[in-house]
Amino acid sequence: MTKDHRTFLLTWNPNDAEPEDLEVESHITRNQGLRVPSPWPTGINTDLPEGSRVFLLKRGSGRRGIIASGWCTAVSQVDSEAEFEFTMILDWEDGQIVPEQILKEKIFGVDWHPEEGRIDPLWARKLEDLWVDELHRHGLREAGKDYMGWFRSKLYAWYRRS
DSSP states (O other): OOTTOOEEEEEEOTTTOOOTTHHHHHHIIIIIOOBEEEEEEOTTOOOOOTTOEEEEEEOSSSOOEEEEEEEEEEEOSSSSEEEEEEEEEOOGGGTOSEEHHHHHHHOTTSOSSOSSOEEOHHHHHHHHHHHHHHHHHTTOOOOOSOBOOHHHHHHHHHHHHO
């Protein structure tokens, strides 16, 4: 982690919207070890530079907690959306999640229902540690440099749905 490294929380509530192909992208990162590109709304995060570390926090009904990680690759100047490369998306429906309760117990200095998702570097290191522990618990690791690419990932998603 560099001195200028920033970490942000993205949020997702499955009760509000189902991101297109998130389950297929989860399969790609978990089983094929490839990064997947994904546009994602940034909400009011206006200070989210390219290269920022991101974690996806699942909210809503069911188990809540961190289900994905990745990096910001491009920020839209027009709307509140950015491009991300997810390096791991867990199978949250199968219990692969860093539970919100653990987050609150171990990283008590973070607002887990933030309006602005930037995380202090001290707490970001602790979150990284919890994330790596969860990946190891399931025999997983984040995707390396290999990249599926937007078109290929969408084609794969279409094929899996057919």
